[in-house]
Amino acid sequence: MAPGPVQDLVHVLESHGIVCLRRDLIGTRKNALVATSGRRRAVVFIDPRPDREDASWAVAHELGHLVLHETAVTTQEEQSDEFAGEFLAPRAEVTKLIGSGVDAEDLPDRFSMPPPAFAVHARRNSLISQADYRALRKQSVPPWNRTTIPGPRRISDAVQERVNGGETIRDVAASAFLSEDELRRDYL
Numbered sequence: 425m426a427p428g429p430v431q432d433l434v435h436v437l438e439s440h441g442i443v444c445l446r447r448d449l450i451g452t453r454k455n456a457l458v459a460t461s462g463r464r465r466a467v468v469f470i471d472p473r474p475d476r477e478d479a480s481w482a483v484a485h486e487l488g489h490l491v492l493h494e495t496a497v498t499t500q501e502e503q504s505d506e507f508a509g510e511f512l513a514p515r516a517e518v519t520k521l522i523g524s525g526v527d528a529e530d531l532p533d534r535f536s537m538p539p540p541a542f543a544v545h546a547r548r549n550s551l552i553s554q555a556d557y558r559a560l561r562k563q564s565v566p567p568w569n570r571t572t573i574p575g576p577r578r579i580s581d582a583v584q585e586r587v588n589g590g591e592t593i594r595d596v597a598a599s600a601f602l603s604e605d606e607l608r609r610d611y612l
């Protein structure tokens with residue numbers, strides 16, 4: 425991986441062989457979920473709706489389960505949060521930004537992280553003061569800064585290839601058990 429903040433998390437996962445799929449996860453109270461078949465293939469489901477920060481955090485947390493745990497149990501949640509924090513905002517990178525004069529309140533945005541999750545990670549590693557921790561715990565991503573996570577590319581590429589080969593979007597969608605609208609929304 426390139427040094428510095430993770431620019432396109434989903435693409436990093438895809439380029440390491442993890443299948444990423446957009447899925448409506450409404451009802452699960454989660455923004456991402458991981459599933460494995462044996463120890464070979466991992467599939468990460470990503471809800472298309474949450475903000476980039478919340479989605480990135482959820483995907484990195486699920487990646488933590490994938491790397492650290494064979495099967496998820498509740499006591500492993502904190503470990504996965506620790507993993508996600510270090511994956512998205514490595515201590516050395518945070519220290520570098522603080523050294524260059526970046527204010528604590530601007531740090532979560534640099535790493536596309538939800539401010540409260542960043543606060544816990546940074547405080548756990550003694551990177552910020554208790555006062556900054558308390559302020560960041562209450563901070564949220566400003567509305568004008570809200571974007572969604574860059575989507576999976578592999579499936580979009582495959583869909584595009586089939587469309588270029590003469591198939592209709594409707595046919596491709598039907599073969600994936602999706603509606604045409606879902607295919608367009610999530611993959612094109």
Ligand SMILES: [Zn+2]
Nearest residue numbers: 485489501504
């Ligand atoms: Zn978890």
